[in-house]
Structures are given as C-alpha cells and as structure tokens.
Amino acid sequence: xxxxAERRTALWLLAGVLLxxxxxxxxxxxxxxxxxxxxxxxxxxxxxxxxEYQRMERxxxxxxxxxxxxxxxxxxxxxxxxxxxxxxxxxxSRSVVVFEANALRHSxxxxxxxxxxxxxxxxxxxxLRRLGIDPLKDVDRVAVMPEGLAVSGFFGKARWSELMDxxxxxxxxxxxxxxxxxxxxxxxxxxxxxxxxxASSPEAVRAALDRVEGRAPAAPPIPEDATYGEVYGVLPGxxxxxxxxPGASGDLGARLAEVAxxxxxHADAMSDVAVTARVSGQDRAALEDLARALxxxxxxxxxxxxxxxxxxxxxxxxxARVVRGGEGFSLELALxxxxxxxxxAGCRERAGSPPRxxxxx
Amino acid sequence: xxxxxxxxxxxxxxRSRRWxxxxxxxxxxxxxxxxxxxxxEVVDGALAATRLFGGSLDTDIRSVDVALRPFFAATSWLVFxxxxxxxxxxxxxxxPSMLAPGRVESLLALPVRRWQLxxxxxxGVEALVLxxxxxxxxxxxxxxxxxxxxxxxxxxxxxxMAALAFAPIYAVMLGAALLVRSAALSxxxxxLLLLAGVVAGERxxxxxxxxxxxxxxxxxxxxxxxxxxTALARAASDLAQAKPVAAGPFLGSALxxxxxxxxxxxxxxxxxxxxxx
Numbered sequence: 128x129x130x131x132a133e134r135r136t137a138l139w140l141l142a143g144v145l146l147x148x149x150x151x152x153x154x155x156x157x158x159x160x161x162x163x164x165x166x167x168x169x170x171x172x173x174x175x176x177x178x179e180y181q182r183m184e185r186x187x188x189x190x191x192x193x194x195x196x197x198x199x200x201x202x203x204x205x206x207x208x209x210x211x212x213x214x215x216x217x218x219x220s221r222s223v224v225v226f227e228a229n230a231l232r233h234s235x236x237x238x239x240x241x242x243x244x245x246x247x248x249x250x251x252x253x254x255l256r257r258l259g260i261d262p263l264k265d266v267d268r269v270a271v272m273p274e275g276l277a278v279s280g281f282f283g284k285a286r287w288s289e290l291m292d293x294x295x296x297x298x299x300x301x302x303x304x305x306x307x308x309x310x311x312x313x314x315x316x317x318x319x320x321x322x323x324x325x326a327s328s329p330e331a332v333r334a335a336l337d338r339v340e341g342r343a344p345a346a347p348p349i350p351e352d353a354t355y356g357e358v359y360g361v362l363p364g365x366x367x368x369x370x371x372x373p374g375a376s377g378d379l380g381a382r383l384a385e386v387a388x389x390x391x392x393h394a395d396a397m398s399d400v401a402v403t404a405r406v407s408g409q410d411r412a413a414l415e416d417l418a419r420a421l422x423x424x425x426x427x428x429x430x431x432x433x434x435x436x437x438x439x440x441x442x443x444x445x446x447a448r449v450v451r452g453g454e455g456f457s458l459e460l461a462l463x464x465x466x467x468x469x470x471x472a473g474c475r476e477r478a479g480s481p482p483r484x485x486x487x488x
Numbered sequence: 489x490x491x492x493x494x495x496x497x498x499x500x501x502x503r504s505r506r507w508x509x510x511x512x513x514x515x516x517x518x519x520x521x522x523x524x525x526x527x528x529e530v531v532d533g534a535l536a537a538t539r540l541f542g543g544s545l546d547t548d549i550r551s552v553d554v555a556l557r558p559f560f561a562a563t564s565w566l567v568f569x570x571x572x573x574x575x576x577x578x579x580x581x582x583x584p585s586m587l588a589p590g591r592v593e594s595l596l597a598l599p600v601r602r603w604q605l606x607x608x609x610x611x612g613v614e615a616l617v618l619x620x621x622x623x624x625x626x627x628x629x630x631x632x633x634x635x636x637x638x639x640x641x642x643x644x645x646x647x648x649m650a651a652l653a654f655a656p657i658y659a660v661m662l663g664a665a666l667l668v669r670s671a672a673l674s675x676x677x678x679x680l681l682l683l684a685g686v687v688a689g690e691r692x693x694x695x696x697x698x699x700x701x702x703x704x705x706x707x708x709x710x711x712x713x714x715x716x717x718t719a720l721a722r723a724a725s726d727l728a729q730a731k732p733v734a735a736g737p738f739l740g741s742a743l744x745x746x747x748x749x750x751x752x753x754x755x756x757x758x759x760x761x762x763x764x765x
Contacts, residue, residue, distance in 0.1 A: 132761055132762065135761050136758045139603070139758035140758040143752070143757075143758060146750045147748070148713070149747050149751075150713045150745075150747035150751060151713035151744075153740055154716055154744035157737050158692070419549060422550060423549075425550070425551065430551075444551070445554055448549060
C-alpha cells in the first residue's frame with residue numbers, strides 16, 4: 128500500500144500530465160489555419176510613381192508645341208505632348224477629371240463593378256462592340272470636362288458614321304474629322320482614331336483639335352506630373368461647395384469655396400481605393416484653420432456614425448485624415464478592398480438582374 | 489483560504505522589497521513622463537497637433553482614437569513584454585527565499601498544506617504582477633482620458649492579458665526553484681519559457697521552415713502545449729487599439745496558458761510533496 132505522500136505525488140503528477148495534454152489539445156484546436164498576416168497599410172497617391180512615369184512617357188506622342196512669343200520666336204518647348212491632355216480646355220477655373228478607364232476596368236473595383244452589370248448594360252456593350260468599339264478593351268482614358276468628354280483609346284475598327292447616326296465626316300486640320308449628327312447636337316471630333324472629343328458645340332470640338340495639332344496654345348489644366356492614380360483631375364475651389372453636404376459643421380462647404388483656390392484630386396483603385404484631395408490657396412492661416420475644421424468634422428462624423436451603428440461609414444472614416452504640407456493640405460480617404468468586396472457582395476441579386484448577359488472581358 | 493493567506497503574506501513581504509518598489513517607481517516614472525511631456529491638441533475629437541517634450545511632431549489631423557492607435561499598440565507591447573521581463577527579474581527570489589533553510593521549516597510547521605503554500609506563493613506573485621500592470625495600464629488610460637477626452641480601456645485589458653501571460657512563466661519559475669533553490673536559475677527558467685512561448689506563438693510559420701517529416705513533427709509536438717505568448721501579446725495590442733479580436737483563437741490561447749500554468753503548478757506540487765527539508 129502506497130504511503131499518502133506518494134499517493135499525493137502520483138496524483139499531482141497525473142494531474143500535471145493531463146493538464147499539459149489538455150493545454151496542447153486546446154491550443155491546437157483553437158489555432159485553426161495559419162495566422163493571418165497583417166494587411167499592408169493603404170497607400171495613398173501622393174506623387175508620380177515609376178509605372179506612372181513610364182505610362183506618361185509612352186503617351187507623349189505629339190511633337191512639342193510650336194515656340195511661344197509674339198512672332199513664334201520664344202524658346203521652343205522641349206517635351207513631347209500627350210494628345211488627351213493637350214485637348215483639355217486650358218481654363219483653370221473649370222473642373223476636369225480624367226478616368227484611367229482601362230486600368231480601372233482591370234482593378235479590383237472594376238472587377239466588382241463589372242460583376243454587378245445587368246442585362247441592359249451588357250446589351251449596350253454588345254452594341255458598341257458591333258460598331259467597332261469594345262468599351263472594355265479599346266477605351267484607355269476618359270476625361271470629363273464642362274464642354275463634354277474626351278476619350279482616348281484604340282478606335283481603328285470603329286464605324287464612326289454608324290455610331291454618329293449616319294453623320295458624314297468632314298476633314299478638319301491635319302488628321303482630324305468632325306461629325307455632326309443630323310439633329311445638330313452633340314458634335315464629335317476624331318483625331319487619328321486615337322482620340323474622340325464629344326462636345327455640345329462645334330467650336331469646343333474644333334478648339335480641342337486645334338490644341339492637339341498645335342494650331343492653338345495648349346496649357347493642360349492637369350500638368351503631366353500630376354497624372355498619377357487611376358482617377359485624377361482638378362476642381363476649382365468653388366466646386367467644393369457642391370461636394371460638402373449643406374448643414375455640415377460650420378458651413379464647411381462655403382468656407383472651403385472661399386479659402387481653396389484649387390483642388391487636385393487623385394485616386395488609386397487597383398486594390399484598395401485611396402483618394403487624395405490636395406487643397407491649395409493663398410491664405411495659409413485660413414487654410415490651416417480649414418484643415419483643423421475639416422479634421423474635426425471628420426472626427427465628429429465618425430463618432431456620429433459609431434453612435435448610430437453605421438459600421439460602413441465608420442470604416443470609411445477610420446482611414447480619413449487631413450495631412451498638412453506644401454501650399455495647403457490634403458484630405459485622404461480610403462476604402463480597403465475587403466470593405467469594397469463586402470459592399471458589392473450580392474449586388475446583382477439586390478439589383479434583381481439575372482446573371483446572364485454579363486459582358487465577356 | 490489558507491492559500492489566500494499565504495498570498496496576502498507574500499504581498500506584505502513584497503512591499504518592503506527593492507524590486508517591488510522599483511517596479512512601482514518605473515511605472516510611475518513612465519506615467520509622469522507621458523503626463524508632463526505629451527501635449528495633445530484635440531479639436532472636436534480630432535487630433536490636430538502633438539508636442540512631445542516641447543518638440544512638435546508631424547501629426548496628421550484625424551480622429552483622436554484612430555490617431556492614437558499606434559501609441560496604444562506600442563504601450564501594450566511595452567507593458568506585455570517589458571512587464572514580463574521586469575516581472576521575471578523582480579519576483580525570481582520569492583520562491584527561493586520561501587524555501588530557504590529555517591524559513592521553509594517554519595512554514596511547514598503551520599497548519600498549511602504544501603500545495604497550499606505553493607498556490608499561495610503563485611497567487612501572491614500573480615496579484616503583484618496584475619497590480620503593477622493594471623496600475624500602468626489604468627494610469628495610461630486615465631492620462632489619455634484627461635488629455636483627449638477619449639475613454640479607451642484597452643491598456644487596462646492589455647495589462648490584464650500581460651498578467652495572464654505571466655502565469656505559466658511564474659509557474660515554471662516556481663517549479664525550477666523547487667528543483668534547485670536558486671533565484672538565477674528560477675529567472676533563467678522564466679526567460680526560457682518566455683522565449684519558448686514566443687516561438688510557440690509563431691510555430692506555424694517556423695514549422696514550415698522544416699522539411700516535412702520527423703523534424704517538423706518533433707518541433708510541433710514539443711511546442712504544442714506551450715503557451716502562445718505572441719498570440720496573447722497580439723490580442724492585447726488589438727484590444728488596446730479597440731480593434732476586434734477573433735474570439736476562438738484568443739480564448740484558446742488564454743485558456744491554453746491557464747492550463748499550462750496549472751500543469752506546471754501540479755508538477756511543482758508533485759515535486760514539493762516528495763521533497764525533504
């Protein structure tokens with residue numbers, strides 16, 4: 128018969144071994160899959176990156192603009208030019224936004240968006256393909272401006288007359304054509320089967336083609352070194368008034384419009400959607416006040432979203448911040464890819480469209 | 489009950505120890521430095537400017553709780569691993585001094601069972617570590633509440649997690665002291681388990697570095713029961729930042745650490761029962 132001390136020792140040993148086995152089993156069972164790696168931080172578009180620089184160089188196919196000066200005897204510009212940028216109106220008080228359509232189509236956002244297209248959209252795409260333009264392949268960039276649209280891409284197979292309801296082309300300049308629909312509006316101009324300009328007036332189309340071919344001075348509102356991101360553009364300060372909802376804290380829209388003379392917009396969308404809006408103006412002190420007010424408005428909005436249980440808005444505002452620097456400040460907003468996927472999940476079902484007729488990539 | 493009396497006695501003794509005073513002093517010093525040196529300018533819940541010891545930090549303007557997340561994360565990792573390392577050193581001679589000739593005999597003469605003596609020592613040290621961690625974490629929470637108006641109990645939760653992670657470490661240190669009555673060896677055992685716990689927390693990626701076969705199987709078997717200290721540290725950091733924590737793996741790691749501590753205490757009790765003094 129074992130002594131009590133020996134029996135207690137044996138019991139403690141047994142308990143120790145059993146607890147050790149239980150600890151091993153419990154931790155193994157709860158481990159599940161491999162540990163999830165921390166997702167990389169959202170990268171905001173803040174400058175031209177190497178692939179975008181190469182893209183910019185590839186697109187500069189136009190010869191340099193003719194020398195400036197009263198008799199054309201000014202110093203000759205040395206850089207070749209990008210036709211789409213050259214076609215944009217030089218007026219800095221207008222809003223111009225360029226969408227990198229081809230890049231967006233191949234982005235995560237683009238994939239999700241295409242997955243949500245219904246039958247009607249697919250029919251429009253098929254019709255355009257029949258007329259020689261595949262919007263999912265042939266369109267490279269779309270610039271939205273007050274006068275209309277400028278679209279760059281590969282339009283060698285396009286049947287323009289059919290696209291323009293039977294309009295006959297009229298030669299314009301060296302390599303341009305003008306189309307005017309029988310009804311009059313809108314007017315289209317095509318340059319080298321690479322650039323399509325759609326506008327409400329023939330003057331606007333002619334002016335765009337003149338800038339491309341060097342007959343009129345071109346001063347693109349978006350400098351070449353600001354062509355980064357999948358969406359980029361410029362907005363006059365006044366345009367911000369419309370962007371901020373009325374009733375926002377301290378009439379923020381009006382303050383923005385007063386203080387900001389220009390807003391440069393950039394958005395990355397290949398994976399996460401990251402937006403940078405660089406606000407600049409003359410009055411540094413007023414801009415600093417505005418930056419603080421905007422940061423506070425974002426913080427308050429986030430608190431309100433949390434209080435009201437609006438988790439999607441909370442996630443959006445989690446990545447919102449105001450970054451000071453340069454001649455103003457930048458507002459940065461981001462939507463992580465996983466949030467986007469959650470937002471788009473089941474969109475086809477919500478739209479009530481059957482999955483048939485989805486455009487083929 | 490007897491174990492609690494032993495724990496209370498240990499806490500009384502701890503008050504007069506240099507290391508305990510150093511622990512309290514160090515935590516107070518860090519809190520005072522943050523209180524004096526860190527100036528946060530908060531406008532309607534957004535962090536607009538930060539000054540640390542007079543120097544302006546380049547701060548973006550964003551929601552103060554989001555902006556302070558890296559700070560909360562850093563505090564949590566510091567409390568977790570810094571507190572554990574300091575704790576190992578600070579409490580390493582509690583068990584050897586309890587087992588010192590003369591003292592252990594007088595303790596064994598009391599109406600207290602051996603396992604109660606062991607459990608009491610363990611609970612006393614855990615209470616001491618938990619107190620230090622909650623003092624640091626709670627102090628940081630209150631400081632930031634006063635400076636920013638943001639209530640984030642995360643640092644307190646992270647501190648509690650650090651105390652939980654210390655349980656298996658001190659249980660092993662207690663067992664080591666029963667094998668050889670040496671504060672240095674006890675501390676070495678604690679550091680060894682801390683290292684092993686870090687490895688165990690990353691055993692998946694480390695195992696994939698082994699060729700499939702015996703070596704990998706042996707590694708996985710050896711690390712299976714060990715507490716997943718890095719998993720707990722990560723959970724503490726996420727809690728401190730008010731980020732969501734996956735319940736399953738977290739509870740598994742926490743309960744696994746508690747079971748490992750119980751196992752180590754049981755084995756130590758087995759050794760204590762057979763030891764002659």
